[in-house]
Amino acid sequence: MRLVRFGAPGAEKPGILDDEGRIRDLSGHTADFARDGLSPERLAHIAGLDRQSLPMAPDDARIGPPVGDVRNFIGIGLNYADHAAEAGLHIPSEPVVFNKLANCIIGPNDDVMQPRNVQKMDWEVELAFVIGQRARYVEKADAMRYIAGFCICNDVSERHFQLERSGQWAKGKCCETFGPLGPWLVTPDEVDVANLGLWLDVNGERRQTGSTATMIFDVPYMLSYVTQFMVLEAGDVVTTGTPPGVALGMKEPKWLQAGDVIRLGIDGLGEQCQRVVPFKL
Structure with a gap:
């Protein structure tokens, strides 16, 4: 999977790239790619989703860092x-x-x-x-x-x-x-x-x-x-x-x-x- 966070700094949403390389919005399935949102269980859940059916992110969305709330x-x-x-x-x-x-x-x-x-x-x-x-x-x-x-x-x-x-x-x-x-x-x-x-x-x-x-x-x-x-x-x-x-x-x-x-x-x-x-x- 190619996971991404998109949106304004400090307000990024989680997303995933679909088969055509377009960003799909995952915010209905996970809060963020941060801390527990990166666990093997959470990522396995995301891997099982039909990404082609997820809503599209805006075409002009800013790409943020792919992980949030980094401590170290x-x-x-x-x-x-x-x-x-x-x-x-x-x-x-x-x-x-x-x-x-x-x-x-x-x-x-x-x-x-x-x-x-x-x-x-x-x-x-x-x-x-x-x-x-x-x-x-x-x-x-x-x-x-x-x-x-x-x-x-x-x-x-x-x-x-x-x-x-x-x-x-x-x-x-x-x-x-x-x-x-x-x-x-x-x-x-x-x-x-x-x-x-x-x-x-x-x-x-x-x-x-x-x-x-x-x-x-x-x-x-x-x-x-x-x-x-x-x-x-x-x-x-x-x-x-x-x-x-x-x-x-x-x-x-x-x-x-x-x-x-x-x-x-x-x-x-x-x-x-x-x-x-x-x-x-």
Whole structure:
């Protein structure tokens, strides 16, 4: 299934794509794709519906992030060897775990806003997974049954804040609008998560091309690893690292500027498109 949330920010409704790729309204069958609304039982109920008979969503509806009411937004850093090399960092022996704030999540086509004092704003196309049920001390062999679905994340980062201001990476990862998610949440039965192509363009110029086949740590391992240190709840989001091609790795970095357009996609998970806008209150 390709699940979607549509409508104004903060008032999104749950939907599902039909056989023709049109959004059908699911609000008569589930309140939202959030917390218990992502449980295996709830998703099994939705899978059994005749989606072609559901009401249509408005053609011009805004697409929101595919999961609502997120409590925890976890990032995995340096998970592609070639990205670690371009950043001048060692390949980690264990996953690098950091936090993004849930309130930086926006829809896949919403504007990305420059923070105050921006110097080195960067892009990162990433595969993210969304938790469907409480996960603690999960074995790798069992990990996939805890995942409600997969989506695209643009892990927007401010490298000066992240790497040059000392302390935690969170300072460069949690700025307002730095977490575009979506457009869809695709259930695991429709995703070959071990071999997905990823790409990202800025102003029509290809910057990133990669494949999840080159990940250092695979999805089941990452989920299992994280749950050895913290409990993940239904609706939590984990984004899994980026392939090479970020501005940080360029000899002459082309940092994002106001007016730039970022377009990115992952096989089977759709595409995003954001415009970078100046800071505003």
